[in-house]
Amino acid sequence: MATVISGGKRFDSRQGRFVANGHLVIEGERIAALDREPEGGGHTTLEASGKTVIPGLMNLHGHLGWDGFSDLEAQTRYDGPLAYLKVARGLLAAVEAGVTTFRNVGCGHDTGLFARQAVRDGLLPGPTVFACGRAVCRTGGHIWWGNREADGVDEVRRAVREQARAGADWIKLMAHGYSQEEIDAAVAQAHEEGLPATTDAGKWADRAVQAGIDCIEHGGNYSDELLARIVEQGIWIVPTLSPVVLQARHGAEWGMKESVIERRRGQLAESGRNEGLVRARRAGVQFGFGTDSGSPVVPHDAILAEMETLLEFGIFDTKEQVLKAATHDSARCLNIAERTGSLEAGLQADVVIVDGDLEADLSVIERVETVFVNGRLTVQGGSSRLPDPRDFQTFVGVGA
Numbered sequence: 001m002a003t004v005i006s007g008g009k010r011f012d013s014r015q016g017r018f019v020a021n022g023h024l025v026i027e028g029e030r031i032a033a034l035d036r037e038p039e040g041g042g043h044t045t046l047e048a049s050g051k052t053v054i055p056g057l058m059n060l061h062g063h064l065g066w067d068g069f070s071d072l073e074a075q076t077r078y079d080g081p082l083a084y085l086k087v088a089r090g091l092l093a094a095v096e097a098g099v100t101t102f103r104n105v106g107c108g109h110d111t112g113l114f115a116r117q118a119v120r121d122g123l124l125p126g127p128t129v130f131a132c133g134r135a136v137c138r139t140g141g142h143i144w145w146g147n148r149e150a151d152g153v154d155e156v157r158r159a160v161r162e163q164a165r166a167g168a169d170w171i172k173l174m175a176h177g178y179s180q181e182e183i184d185a186a187v188a189q190a191h192e193e194g195l196p197a198t199t200d201a202g203k204w205a206d207r208a209v210q211a212g213i214d215c216i217e218h219g220g221n222y223s224d225e226l227l228a229r230i231v232e233q234g235i236w237i238v239p240t241l242s243p244v245v246l247q248a249r250h251g252a253e254w255g256m257k258e259s260v261i262e263r264r265r266g267q268l269a270e271s272g273r274n275e276g277l278v279r280a281r282r283a284g285v286q287f288g289f290g291t292d293s294g295s296p297v298v299p300h301d302a303i304l305a306e307m308e309t310l311l312e313f314g315i316f317d318t319k320e321q322v323l324k325a326a327t328h329d330s331a332r333c334l335n336i337a338e339r340t341g342s343l344e345a346g347l348q349a350d351v352v353i354v355d356g357d358l359e360a361d362l363s364v365i366e367r368v369e370t371v372f373v374n375g376r377l378t379v380q381g382g383s384s385r386l387p388d389p390r391d392f393q394t395f396v397g398v399g400a
């Protein structure tokens with residue numbers, strides 16, 4: 001049965017502009033049409049006058065196994081199965097915030113892979129998950145307590161192969177402290193497995209770029225020469241400004257230690273990274289959207305803060321650019337723009353209705369009313385609904 005969304009404004013994420021008529025028809029998993037009524041009767045109509053219809057948002061950098069308020073190392077080391085309950089909470093929070101695609105960039109307990117399966121099988125409502133498996137780092141490297149540690153070319157290759165075997169969609173590399181040869185091996189192995197690779201490169205960005213990385217997390221203050229190579233090679237940057245900004249400004253409310261808050265305030269005042277991101281954008285680097293949700297003070301439904309900060313720091317000039325980054329551009333980063341990320345006939349119905357005029361006021365993004373994920377009504381009246389398992393056909397029998 002078709003669903004017709006009638007009236008309201010629509011965000012055209014390919015062009016980065018709002019159009020007056022939000023009229024849209026969903027049939028099964030797809031957007032059937034934009035401006036015509038479905039054939040025959042019996043369809044459900046959702047009235048969207050005074051509301052805005054947008055493509056589902058994409059969070060390209062999050063950690064579903066982390067809750068968004070506890071210390072990362074403590075929860076990774078001691079949570080055990082509790083991590084999977086955090087995944088469940090994270091999936092609900094993300095989809096209720098209008099996120100229909102979520103790239104999980106590692107965090108221990110293989111939570112991303114299980115999150116992906118839970119949504120795919122209709123166990124829980126949530127966004128479509130792209131999972132990195134375990135991040136690969138050097139022994140004792142960044143977040144080693146949640147990662148697959150590997151040293152040397154052969155071991156790094158093996159670590160990447162393990163993630164591919166487990167079913168990872170992306171390879172996440174922690175480039176910190178790796179040699180050029182090790183980074184080359186990791187990226188080459190990912191590509192041999194048919195997987196793109198991303199890294200939180202910091203000052204190792206030049207090595208990752210040299211190795212042919214596909215995406216850089218967080219970004220940094222790179223030389224003009226490196227930025228030119230990033231543009232030339234079509235490498236994406238996902239800025240993730242939320243942890244520093246939200247911890248510096250709101251850490252106390254969440255019980256964060258004063259010393260950590262002070263450190264974050266220092267990082268916020270030191271503008272090098274932000275200037276670097278502004279320069280990167282001016283140089284023509286492509287940006288995806290990610291919040292680093294799961295980090296302390298960044299719950300999985302915190303979307304507006306990242307959007308506002310991208311504007312506040314001058315990385316984007318208009319809210320339309322930010323919304324385009326969080327939809328169509330992020331879909332291009334994931335190489336799924338022909339499938340989703342915009343509201344067009346024939347595409348997967350990842351559709352969000354927010355209650356108000358988003359063109360007039362960006363904070364309306366927090367008033368998510370209705371969410372369709374892959375054509376399934378997943379959020380209604382702002383609350384997620386349990387999926388009907390009969391829609392998913394995942395019954396697994398034993399024996400004949």
Ligand SMILES: [Zn+2]
Pocket residue numbers: 061062063105292
């Ligand atoms: Zn992160």
